[in-house]
Amino acid sequence: MNLHHVHAIIRKQRKDTLRNKPTLVQFVMFPAIAAVLTLSAGDLQLPPRYFVNLFSVMYVCMAPILIISAIISEEKEKGSLRMLMMSNVKPMEYILGIGSYAFVLCMIGVLIMGLVGQYPLQELPVFLLLNAGGVLISSIIGAVIGVVAENQTAASGLSVPAMLVTSFLPMLSMFNESIRKFGQFLYSQQIYEQISVSKTPLSIDSVIIVVVNLAVVLIVYVYMYRKKHLLA
Template sequence: MNLSIRKINAIFKLKTQSIFTNMSIMVAPLMAIGYVLIMKLVMPDTGFTGAYLLGFGVLFNVILGGIMMGSYPLSEEKEKNTLRVLMTSSVNGMEFLIGSLLPSIILIVVVNIILVPISSISISKISWGPYLLFTTLGGLISLLLGYVIGIYSKSQMQSSNISMPFIVLLTFTPVFQAANKSLAHIMSYTYSGVITEFISKMLTSGKYNFDVKNIVVMVSWFIICLVVFVYAYSKHGLDYE
């Protein structure tokens, strides 16, 4: 399959504009920033507040944002019948996906960086390499999950309905982890659980040591989501009917 940089660039610009003007997508990064800002004013500073706020903010951005940015634009294109026009205009599926993925992942990374200062966490306390690696990989997993949902959805409403259980389960991981130990153990095998644990350990111990289990969990989620995406894409293309 030939990939054209010119076409990817054109789709990148189109998708950047469509993401920034679609409030149902922008609600996720804005909610992540807004949640952290509001909770910072409401919650008493216990010394762990920054880690809690950053963890929640990152999950909102990576899970809610990632899944929505993956599924909504694709299902919107199908709902408004613009995808067929694009696909019959010499654009192939992979060019469309790469052009759509780039603005989403850039937005996720930028918001993850912005969340650090607004959580009142000193920049020096962050292990930037692992932080960006874990959160960006988490964003990619969510986007792949979003694309799979987008492939099987015909409209934004359907995409929203399918996304909801994944979003609730993964975004509120810290809440489930606090509920009981068994649930906390199960959630530690989710990529949202790994991100939560990573942020917590990094900010409490001052430095993060790579944990083999966490890396295996993250990589496994990425591979599984990639395989599911490749299967859905190769079987149905972008337009599942």
């Protein structure tokens, strides 16, 4: 693996993001909404950090899926991905480049939400760690969609149901016990429940479920990559 290639991909994505305003909006939209609602809540009787916790999970379950799938499908459609491969950039270097770029920017957004929520110094690392797991899993889901989709339109069509399932289940589970029983097997539900009770130690069951989710999406990605290949 050539780290110079990875760094070049990161620089390319930085320039593309500045030109592509919809992608830039995905990075800042949820942190901005969480900040506005938190500061506007005033004396409303809501659970501590209600908007920050809710929107942080929605953020890590929606933004990486949409961003990674859009990047891969767009470059496949335009042919720029094929040009990168012809320039001796390996598929793993490309995935690592766009994945690390999206991961860092999403984690900056998560950090901002943690500061808005006024997490104590001893609780902030746990908040960041839990959401980092969500960003990682969602990024792999986005990569799966990008590999499978033939173009940007197809990628958008596949991303929407994936985002709805992962991001809205924690919110719906607050009102429906049946949904909660189903959602407890998803990483998004476990992350939301853990950050909502941040003063308690991490649940071993929650950690296991998140790790199993990560393993499953990795297996699916490897299978789909071998079947479709990045340029298929």
